[in-house]
Amino acid sequence: MKTEAATSSIKNETIENPLIGDKVTFLKTAAQTNGAYSEVLVTLMPGGGNNYHYHTAFSETFIPVEGALTVGLRKTVRQVLPGEFATVKPKESHYFANKTNSIIRFKVKLSPGSSGFEEGLRIAYGLARDGKTNKKGIPKKLSHLAIIICHTDTNMYGIFTFIAPLLQRIYKRAKRKGVLRKLQLAYCCK
Secondary structure (H helix, E strand, C coil): CCCHHHHHCCCCCEEECCCCCCEEEEEECCCCCCCCCEEEEEEECCCCECCCEECCCCEEEEEEEECCEEEEECCEEEEECCCCCEEECCCCCEEEECCCCCCEEEEEEEECCCHHHHHHHHHHHHHHHCCCECCCCCECCHHHHHHHHHHCCCEECCHHHHHHHHHHHHHHHHHHCCHHHHHHHHHCCC
């Protein structure tokens, strides 16, 4: 059995969400940078992206490589082009999206690095690959959803604001019962 440190040292590992076609390539993991940063390359399909959310433990810098990335930051929305970047500080409300008709690619740098975020991506994409999510990639099991949201330090709005305390309790219980460890073994260890 490989350890988490061995998993996070994999160079340029690519994962794919088969339901939405997005790909994430791990360029630098938190383990490789001694926690200074994590860096991934995202391939985002037309219409792809996420909703407004925030993180408390790290900043995110979005760096387009190919195509125009739409980034919402608080109440401002802008297109970020190759050669430009947008940085989101901890606790700042943001989203990203591909509002074009073409595939776009962009780097995301998390500072400091987050092995929890890296693992959460691997788990989310692995669950989608194994048919354990709905068509939008949302896990069918509430414990899996809680693990992904809490392990990645993702805080969302709307109904999630009201159920966040419940998700935290479910996450802690899932950790105690070994559910997180099973998901890490299934999707994070190569």
